[in-house]
Amino acid sequence: MIQFPEDVLPKRSGTVARLTSPVRALVQRFGFLLLIAATIATLALGKADTLLVERARIMVVDSMAPVVALLSEPVQGVEQAMTGLRELAEVRQINESLRAENERLMAWHHKARQLEAENTRLRQLLNLPPDPGARYVSARVIGDNSGAFARSVLVAAGTEDGTAEGHVALSGEGLAGRVVEAGERAARVMLITDISSRIPVSVGLTGERAVMAGDNSAQPRVLYLPPGHQVAPGDRVVTSGHGGVFPPDIPVGVVAAVSEQSVRLRPYVDWTRLDYLRLVDYDLPGLIAPLTDGQAAADE
Amino acid sequence: MAPDLVQRLNTLAKALIPALLTAFLVVFVVVPLRAPEVAPLVPALGVVAVYYWSVFRPDLMPAWLIFLLGLFQDLLTAAPLGTGLLALVAIYFLVASQRRIFVNASFLLLWVVFALFAALALTLAWLAGSLLVGSWGDARLLLLQYALTVGVYPCLAWLFGRTQQLLL
Numbered sequence: 001m002i003q004f005p006e007d008v009l010p011k012r013s014g015t016v017a018r019l020t021s022p023v024r025a026l027v028q029r030f031g032f033l034l035l036i037a038a039t040i041a042t043l044a045l046g047k048a049d050t051l052l053v054e055r056a057r058i059m060v061v062d063s064m065a066p067v068v069a070l071l072s073e074p075v076q077g078v079e080q081a082m083t084g085l086r087e088l089a090e091v092r093q094i095n096e097s098l099r100a101e102n103e104r105l106m107a108w109h110h111k112a113r114q115l116e117a118e119n120t121r122l123r124q125l126l127n128l129p130p131d132p133g134a135r136y137v138s139a140r141v142i143g144d145n146s147g148a149f150a151r152s153v154l155v156a157a158g159t160e161d162g163t164a165e166g167h168v169a170l171s172g173e174g175l176a177g178r179v180v181e182a183g184e185r186a187a188r189v190m191l192i193t194d195i196s197s198r199i200p201v202s203v204g205l206t207g208e209r210a211v212m213a214g215d216n217s218a219q220p221r222v223l224y225l226p227p228g229h230q231v232a233p234g235d236r237v238v239t240s241g242h243g244g245v246f247p248p249d250i251p252v253g254v255v256a257a258v259s260e261q262s263v264r265l266r267p268y269v270d271w272t273r274l275d276y277l278r279l280v281d282y283d284l285p286g287l288i289a290p291l292t293d294g295q296a297a298a299d300e
Numbered sequence: 301m302a303p304d305l306v307q308r309l310n311t312l313a314k315a316l317i318p319a320l321l322t323a324f325l326v327v328f329v330v331v332p333l334r335a336p337e338v339a340p341l342v343p344a345l346g347v348v349a350v351y352y353w354s355v356f357r358p359d360l361m362p363a364w365l366i367f368l369l370g371l372f373q374d375l376l377t378a379a380p381l382g383t384g385l386l387a388l389v390a391i392y393f394l395v396a397s398q399r400r401i402f403v404n405a406s407f408l409l410l411w412v413v414f415a416l417f418a419a420l421a422l423t424l425a426w427l428a429g430s431l432l433v434g435s436w437g438d439a440r441l442l443l444l445q446y447a448l449t450v451g452v453y454p455c456l457a458w459l460f461g462r463t464q465q466l467l468l
Contacts, residue, residue, distance in 0.1 A: 035367055044382075061375075147341060147445075149437050
């Protein structure tokens, strides 16, 4: 099965191999040194010039987006077939629970309609302007960049579709992340579990202010809770809107565990079913300037 | 003149196969598999490819190509720039410095040596990443990725071997 080079080397390389070995060794050694120097330079560049690296990343992601999307198609097909088979076994049970859920949701639907109508009426009475409309783009998740150091995904929507850096990424269940790089056809979304993700949140009914900090694990930490807080497992966590990156009241998750050292949060987002993301432009114009300052400070 | 040109193009295309195959595997790393109960992350496919081709066809896996592949990989994935490149360079260097081992090496020996080299290369990349990011990366993920990478080696080696027999 495995052959050794000599068997398969074409004539062309044979002549190269016959070169005097000291010359070859010298060239090879020089190549090594150059390679090692280039590697070290790259490592340093990645640390020093983040803007340049960011631009290069966008370019590569953008040019590779069609290929990655094409490759992810059959993978998605196989995965859907597997899920289909698994669910076929428990289809009756799922049907029953969905029926019950549907009934419950219909009740909520009516309630929401009612409240919406009432809200509109009251707003008209008060002469309040309507909420600024949020524009959004739905995008397929085509790439997964999760590794030992980052949690991010690639989505098939870029500036051509109206996506831009800073847009908020939502899944059906809740907050998933934020667009950190936008190319023409594709964008990278940093997930809330990423080690550099810091999001101001408010916890529980009392709305304790805190910061949700990712650490690449599935359950981010909740930091800077005030001393003597009353946070307990099961408390709902939503964005607080401070800092201006995220608007307030986007559902994030529930408190999973509270211990002396740390509070952990279980996001609503189902990371195993991250097929589509909604990229929302909340258009927070007044907050852009302090926001970039804050980000720069956070990066350091 | 025409047949000569065709022949040269043919040779060039064949010489590009290892590079293209490696680039393809690097792109494949970011395709979402969404099977976290099986594998929350993908093996370092680039490391396997660079090892195989530097052992069997070092003439088609030159240093500049390693650099380009590593840079491409690091830009495509969100890894700290240069860490994936470092892993590839480490593999390349180890293979080149221990070339004597590979003379008439059996498949099993190649696999064992790969396991050893991959351990060194991935640990090195992980250390560099930890240093750049400023905090320790998840060591369990490193171990898992290492296990997957060593596990996937026989499949990829078979694939590369077939490619080599058919095309090169």
